[in-house]
Amino acid sequence: MKFLRSLFFGDRFRMLRASFWALLFSLAAGALILFLMGKNPVSAYANLLQGAGLLPKLKYAGRQNQLTDFLSFLDAMTPMVFASLSVATALRAGFFNIAVPGQMLAAGFCAHIVMAALGDALPSPLAKILVLVIGIAVGAALSACMGWLKYRFNVNEVVTSIMLNSIVMYLVTFYINTFYVNPITRQSRPISDAARLTLSGVRWNGLKADFALAFPLAILAAFLLRTFLERTTYGFEIRALGLSRGAARYSGISLGQTTLLTMAISGALGGLAGVAYFCGCFASIQPGTMPGMGFDAIAVALLGGGQPLGCVFASFLITIISEGSVYMSSRLSVEPEIASLITSVILIFSACSASFGGRRGGHD
């Protein structure tokens, strides 16, 4: 009873409640749009769940069933978890990291060219580990630069983020188009299966499935991050900085160090998202585009209330929408963009709820 009361009225679950309402409102708004388009919202949402492998479809193609759909779903969710953790980490220190797309692209690209240069020199497990290490290093380095600019010259991190995204995208596009293009697909040459983080198209029990090897790692990262933020002195300093810059300075916390550390961790997670995406879900990079997932991650982090485990949960929900949208649009013949629309509405509502749910009443 007491638990129920704290669930509905207490301070402890306030963020959770805010996210819940954001989600509810967005789904209602999405339902309204679908309804106005003359579609049945209930079956549309059921199709989303079917597409994501959470409900059985009416019929499956050869070598596929609900389990393979669900495994593909986990594969798509993996980079989203990393990306949202990246945004959430920065948020806790009061920074807005919208450079996740740039960090993802840079990390994925560097992993690609290093692995291509190494060829088959490394055994598969070592190659995969090296891909992860490159992702962490590249993301952390890029993001730490932004942190340094912010601390040293007080450059707003949003501005550097936007610039960084463009710089990375054009450099990568130039390099791929000039030296590294696959002339048939017009994408970068694919990464070798030995280095790829997703085991793609594995024959198993008469099925053909994708296994995301980085998925357990993403879940582990969420738990580690939670412990880091809540239990360690570094986390204490990051949270203090995020809640009150003045008080953090006053308590003798080194703002420069804390800023750099936060941004490096955030970037490392962004880099991991990049390798899980470009060397996992996909095997190659399409030049001239930025991974939109890096932007969606902002919504996901807000929906998750900036909490690591909240991010996992929010990634789960958002990935249902993005993964299920293909199936929904083919079944109901609605445009797949409707899924992006719902995601955007969630972003707006969760941004609003973060601000009204985040305030506490004071007195006298």
Add this chain to the structure above:
Amino acid sequence: MSEQDFIVEMRGITRRFPGITACDGVSIQIRKGEIYAILGENGAGKSTLMSMLFGMIEPDEGEIYIRGKRERIDSPRRATQLSIGMVHQHFCLVSNYTVAENIILGMEPKKKWGFFPMVDIAGANAEVAALSERYGLKVNPEDVIEDLSVATQQRVEILKMLYREAEILIFDEPTAVLTPQEILAFLNIVRGLRDQGKTVILITHKLEEIKQVADRCAILRRGKLITVMDVSSSSTSDMARMMVGREVSFTTPKAPHDFGPAVLRLENLTVGNAVGCNAVNSVSFEVRAGEVLGIAGVSGNGQNELADSIMGLRKSQSGKIFLNGRDITGLSVRERVEAGIAYIPEDRHNVGLVLDFTLRDNLMLRQYYQAKFTHRHFMDEAAFEKYGEELIRRYDIRSNQGGATIVRSMSGGNQQKAIIARELDLKTPLVVFMQPTRGLDAGAVSNIHRRIIEERDRGAAVLLISLDLDEIMDCSDTVAVIFGGRISRIAPAASLTVDEIGLYMMGVRGGEVA
């Protein structure tokens, strides 16, 4: 007396906040044309009560009658329509607008320029000038707010209410930031307003002022109305006892004793402010062990910059700071804390506390990283809790959920207690108090003054920077006056009078630099 004689009547007002009842069935009746004081400790509910009269919050229970008619005041806009005005503790002025522009803001006199409506500034200036003439509030309508002293800004706030034809004027802690001479002038203004037929409500904890101007005084304690007193027939000590619920002494007893060696020594310290001017200009003085050095001055004469540069929050441009003979000018904040400085900052909300942290975490801000509380960067929550509970008990910090309370939900007095507990428990050789009792009530003030004297008697050097001259006179062994970033007078407290210090504070005197 019939119903109609009360211009304001609040009946059975109750307002609850999570975990606390700020006002509990309070009923007051205010007559037209009187000065009505509302007295109470911090968290007693006096600001909450008046916020309801001004429509900033609504009561959970109870009724408000204005001029005998029941009203629902759901916004400050409604309150203004009912000719209620309020001057908040922190002024609400646009700092780069002129006096007249601030006064007319929101209800500008309009004229037409062809088709285009425009603000009639010339008309506004004339109107403001006439208004200030009529009520004897000297201001120049064309002055820009940021160039004005605090006392003048207050007059602008009063004019703002009068321009909106307010009949009921509420003042929230109006004298907290004024000099003694300015306070006298302010009290005269209040009397003048009453003589012009206005009803004045004063929220304050300064008993002397109530005694001087108020006709009646309502005393609140923990959200309940204790009594309404006729000021002329009761003494200040009666009022204080009613307010706190026990005897309060106004002078802090301190035994005379000899000072030890200099703990803090400043040598020609010069500090710049945000816009690059020298806010502190070649200041030299020393504070000895067992001495309370009080720095008096009007707000904005370099006090913040002085305290911040001693703590290392602001870089000094030249000069040196010595702590126990060691040059600490180049050290970081943390190094200075470890070298032995405790600092109670002026701004509790943005500097002294992380408002959204728990009380326990706030009490740990200085020590969380030390071996006692942290093993290999992992914080020992049991040790946090134990230490937190001990401080909460020893310093009597009250909150609704103990150490787990979010500090933002605590009352100002208890927030300050938390800062003081954290800092004084470091037992440092130097303690810097910056405006330690700002906005606190008499009970909390005497408690903090006692702590200051305890620090002195323990043998610490205490630097007390305050805008409240009574506080300086009450606690200090030595008084220094700061004006325009320079120390204009420094002398033993016993050899100075309040009026003399007041003159130095306003820069009237101060040629002879000590």
